[in-house]
Amino acid sequence: MSIWQAIILAIVEGLTEFLPISSTGHMIIASSLMGINELPITKIFTVNIQFGAILSVVVLYWRRFVQGLDFYFKLLIAFIPAALLGFAFNDLIDSMLESVLITALMLVLGGVVLLFVDKWFRHSTSTEISYKNAFLIGLAQCLAMIPGVSRSAASIIGGLAQGIDRKTAAEFSFFLAVPTMLAAGTYKLLTDLLGLEISDLLRFDLVKIQNSFDVIHPEDLQLLLIGNVVAFFVAMAAIKFFISFLTKYGFKMFGYYRIAVGVVLLALLAMGVDLKV
Template sequence: MSVWQAIILAIIEGLTEFLPISSTGHMIIASALMGINELPITKIFTVNIQFGAILSVVVLYWRRFLQSWNFYLKLLIAFIPAAIIGFALGDIIDAMLESVVITAIMLVLGGVVLLFVDKWFAFSEKTSVNYKNAFLIGLAQCVAMIPGVSRSAASIVGGMAQGIDRKTAAEFSFFLAVPTMLAASTYKLLTDLLQLEISDLLKFDLVKIRNSFDIITADDLQLLLVGNFVAFIVAMIAIRFFISFLTKYGFKMFGYYRIALGVVLLALLALGVDLRV
């Protein structure tokens, strides 16, 4: 993977991670078109640059992260379902992530939902999230473990279904992304890049942990640093755009876009394009 390819993927990550359009689908298309979808570094890179996207939320909403402990308790409550299900069904989830067909189908189905979600939940006017809301949003987020659903879309719709307005639901989705993506990215970094087992960490095997870092080359480190920086900058711009656009226009345009993207993926598969990840 070249630096320019890394920058392109990082831009796509920053643009799509917090929009309800599935970053997975975009990464599949981009990496396949650039011919890097089968490189070992590609999968590691696309997971690792989520750290940059996470940091953008913390920087943009830093005042919110200095609120009372209730704020963090709500995030913890919302995070627990994904942590349990993700750990219990990790192998199944990884298998689904390798299915481009599932990704494409869910893009289309999710797009259809977004065409009507504003009408379905027009009554959503609450501007705060309580503990029950947080837990149910966390459950809704788990649906996004199916590739193509979009974590952002699932959690925002889960909030609106409880009467929370679009802006509040979207912002809580951003906040919830911090522990969720941090946990998932860290786990993948340790197991895929450093090739460590959970037992090594629990045993605090310092020798094996230290030796595992020898796997990272200088070129890999450069790509990861560049990717995270670009994803951080682009994600900040995307979040500000999304909140403004969502408040004014709702989800319909995102729905049309998802359907078009899903159709493109299915068409590429039908033409025999290798989209394996």
């Protein structure tokens, strides 16, 4: 992977992670078109640069992260469903993530849903999120375990369905991304990519932990650093854009866009292009 390829993937990650358009589908297309979808570093890279995107939320909304414990309790309650289901059904989720066809179909189906969301929830005006709201948003977020659904879309719609307005629902989705993506990214980095078992971490097996990092070559560290920096700044800009656009225009354009991306993936599959998640 070249530096320019790393920058392009990081831009794609930063642009799509917090928008309701599925970052997975976009990473598949970008890495496949550049011919790097089968490189070992690509999977490590796409997981690792999520941390840069996460940091953008903390920096952009830092005042919210230094407020009372009530904020963190709500995030914890919202995070629990994904944590429990993700741990219990990890193998099933991984098997679905390997299916580009599922990703493409969910992009199209999710796009159709977004075409009607504004009409369905036009009376959602509350700016307060209760503990019950947080838990139900967390349940809705679990739909994103199906590739192509979009974690952002699922959690925002989960908020809208409870009467919460677009801006408040979107911002809570950003906040919820921090523990969710941090936990999922760390777990995948340590287990799937570095080959560690949970028992190794609990025993603090330093030898095995150190040896596991041999899969990352020293020259790749520069790519990971550049990718996280780029993803951080692009994600920050994307979040600002999304809040402004969503408040004024709603979800319909994102729906059309999702359908177009899904159709592109289906077309590439039909043409026999080797696509990898």
